[in-house]
Amino acid sequence: MHFAELASVHYQTPTLLTIGKFDGVHQAHQQLLRRLVERARQHNCHSAVLTFDPHPDEILRPEREIRYLTTINERAALMQELGIDLLAVLPFTHDTSQLSPKAFLQLLLNHVPVRELWVGPDFKLGHRGMGTIPVLHDLGQELGFTVEPIPYWTLDGEIVSSTAIRSCLAAGDVQTANHYLGRAFSLQGTVVPGDQRGRKIGFPTANVQIASNHMLPADGVYVCKVQLLDDRRSFGAVTNIGVRPTFGVLGRAVEAHLFDFNEDIYGRPLRISFLQHIRGEQKFAGIEQLVAQIGRDAQFAREWLAKP
Numbered sequence: 001m002h003f004a005e006l007a008s009v010h011y012q013t014p015t016l017l018t019i020g021k022f023d024g025v026h027q028a029h030q031q032l033l034r035r036l037v038e039r040a041r042q043h044n045c046h047s048a049v050l051t052f053d054p055h056p057d058e059i060l061r062p063e064r065e066i067r068y069l070t071t072i073n074e075r076a077a078l079m080q081e082l083g084i085d086l087l088a089v090l091p092f093t094h095d096t097s098q099l100s101p102k103a104f105l106q107l108l109l110n111h112v113p114v115r116e117l118w119v120g121p122d123f124k125l126g127h128r129g130m131g132t133i134p135v136l137h138d139l140g141q142e143l144g145f146t147v148e149p150i151p152y153w154t155l156d157g158e159i160v161s162s163t164a165i166r167s168c169l170a171a172g173d174v175q176t177a178n179h180y181l182g183r184a185f186s187l188q189g190t191v192v193p194g195d196q197r198g199r200k201i202g203f204p205t206a207n208v209q210i211a212s213n214h215m216l217p218a219d220g221v222y223v224c225k226v227q228l229l230d231d232r233r234s235f236g237a238v239t240n241i242g243v244r245p246t247f248g249v250l251g252r253a254v255e256a257h258l259f260d261f262n263e264d265i266y267g268r269p270l271r272i273s274f275l276q277h278i279r280g281e282q283k284f285a286g287i288e289q290l291v292a293q294i295g296r297d298a299q300f301a302r303e304w305l306a307k308p
Contacts, residue, residue, distance in 0.1 A: 001076070001079065001080040001084055001085060001086065001087060002085065002086045002087070003076045003080075003086075003087045003089075004087075004088065004089070005088070005089050005090070005091065006050065006088040006089065006090045006107075006108070006111050006112075007111070009086065009088050009111045009112060010111060011046065011048075011086065011111065011112045011113060012113065013045065013046045013113070014043075014044075014045045014046070014113055014115040015040075015045055015046040015047070015048045015085075015086070015112050015113055015114055015115060016036055016039060016040045016043075016045050016046070016047055016048070016114075016115060016116045016118065017047075017048040017049070017050060017108075017112060017114045017116070017117055017118070018032065018033070018036055018048075018049055018050075018117070018118040018119065018150075019049075019050045019051075019117070019119065019123070019125065020049070020050075020051065020120070020123075021051060021052060021055060021056070021162070022049065022051055022075055022079075023055070023068055023069045023070055023075070023162045024069035024070055024162045024165055024181060025070060025074075025075055025078040025079060025082075026069075026160055026161075026162065026165060026180050026181045026182065027153070027155055027160050027180060027181065027182040028152070028153040028155075028159075028160040028161070030082060030182055031153050032118065032150055032153070033047075033049070033079065033082045033083075033084060034082060034083075035150075036084075036118055037082060037083040037084060039116075040085070043115075045115055045116075046085040046086060047083065047084050047085050047086070048084065048085060048086035048087070048088060048112060049079060049084055049086070049087050049088070050088045050089075050090060050108065050112075051072075051075065051087065051088075051089055051090070052089070052090055052091075052092040053072045053089050053090075053091060053092065054066075054091075054092055055068070055092070056092045056097070058092075059092055059093065059094055059096075059097060060097055066213060067166060067213060067214065067215035067216075068211075068213055068214050068215060069162055069165060069166065069181075069185070069215050071188070071211070071214070072089065074188070075087070086112070088111070088112065097127065098127050099126055099127060100126050100127055100130065100131075101125050101126030101127075101130055101131030101135055101136065101139060102126075102139055102143075103126070104125055104126045104131065105125075105131075105136075105139055105143055106143070109143060109144075109145075114145045115145055115146070116145060116146050116147075116148050117136065117140065117145055117146070117147050117148065118148045118150055119133065119136070119147060119148070119149055119150065120149070120150055120152070121133075121149055121150070121151055121152060123136075123149075133147060133149055155179070155180065160180045164180060165177045165180050165181060165185075166215055168180070169185060169215055169216070169217045169218070170217075170218055171218060172217055172218035172220050172277045172280065173277065174217055174222065174274040174275065174276065174277055175275075175276060175277075177217075178274075178275070184225070184273035184274060184275055185217070185273070185274050186271050186272060186273040186274065187208065187210050187214065187216070187254060187271070187272045187274075188210075188229070188269065188270070188271045188272075189208040189209045189210045189211070189254070189269070189270070190208070190209050190267060190268065190269050190270075191206045191207065191208055191209075191265045191266050191267065191268055191269075191270060192207055192208070192209045192266065192267075193207065193266060194207030194253070194255065203257045203291070203294050203298070204257065204262070205240070205255035205256060205257045206226070206255065206256045206257075206258065206265060206270065207253060207254070207255050208254045208255070208256060208270065208272065210254055216241055216252065216254065217241060217274055217277075218241070218277075218280070219241050219242035219243070219252070219280065219281040220240075220241060220242065220277060220278070220279055220280040220281050221238060221239070221240050221277075221278040221279050221280075221281070221297050222238070222239045222240075222241070222274050222275070222276065222277055222278060223236075223237075223238065223274075223275045223276040223278060223300070223301040223304045223305065224236075224237040224238065224239040224256060224272050224273055224274055224275060224301075225237065225272075225273045225275065225305075226239075226256050226258050226270055226271070226272050226273075227270060227271045227273070228265065228268060228269075228270050229268075229269040229270055229271055230268055230269060235258040235259055235260065235261050236258075236259040236260075236301060236302060236305040237256045237257055237258045237259060237272070237301070238256070238257050238259075238278070238294075238297050238298050238300075238301040239254065239255065239256040239257070239272055239274070240253075240254075240255050240281070241253070241254050241255075241281075242281035243281070254272070256270075256272055257294075257298065259298070259301075259302060275304070275305075276301075276304055278297050278300055278301065279297070
């Protein structure tokens with residue numbers, strides 16, 4: 001797959017393209033992209049996605065706090081697995097937001113020869129969202145492409161969306177979030193030195209530095225799988241997200257206790273995949289109660305992971 005900024009793309013092959021943020025690349029996105037890839041191959045065309053970085057709301061609604069489900073690199077990897085030929089990234093700026101629908105499409109067509117534009121039922125493009133589907137139909141006739149509206153995709157009667165997945169994660173419901181995603185929600189980051197408290201109480205943890213704009217599940221304790229990205233080994237784990245109230249620590253931390261593992265992994269990248277919520281974060285009267293509860297959490301996680 002070709003993954004690049006739109007400005008550096010110079011395609012000649014007729015292309016079927018869809019436009020969107022695609023944060024999470026969840027099950028609805030996957031259904032759309034598989035159909036796009038299949039149709040493109042049937043017609044000897046390329047399949048392509050145009051996405052934005054940063055999220056348009058960071059420019060248009062800076063008062064809103066954006067929490068990403070996936071980084072742009074994670075989105076690229078997931079789209080590559082689905083067979084997409086091109087992921088073009090358009091840096092979203094104030095100037096971008098001022099482009100008329102026609103100007104935006106002309107900019108796009110300078111780099112990608114679009115034959116079909118696939119869009120969702122409420123898709124809008126260009127300044128103030130003036131590029132509605134009827135407008136795009138007219139512009140397509142003028143500029144040489146067709147518009148293919150794609151209906152919402154539902155799962156168990158519910159519309160699957162990035163917003164719905166964020167709501168699930170905010171409530172600690174990682175199983176429903178994973179159902180919508182079609183895979184386990186994960187966090188990727190680098191192991192950094194912590195306060196060593198876990199090691200002192202018999203449960204050493206990897207303190208993982210996560211990008212500040214990445215979505216985190218609700219504070220609490222979770223059954224997880226942890227993969228060391230540089231050597232691909234995986235381990236069962238119990239992960240705590242929160243402020244560690246028993247120790248009076250401020251600031252949220254992500255700490256994973258890997259089972260049957262005792263190595264120095266400072267500075268190494270890992271991925272934590274969240275499988276099951278165990279409990280919310282609690283403040284304990286003392287260290288003994290905390291240690292006993294962590295032991296029960298670890299036992300629960302081991303038993304959960306051992307199930308078929």
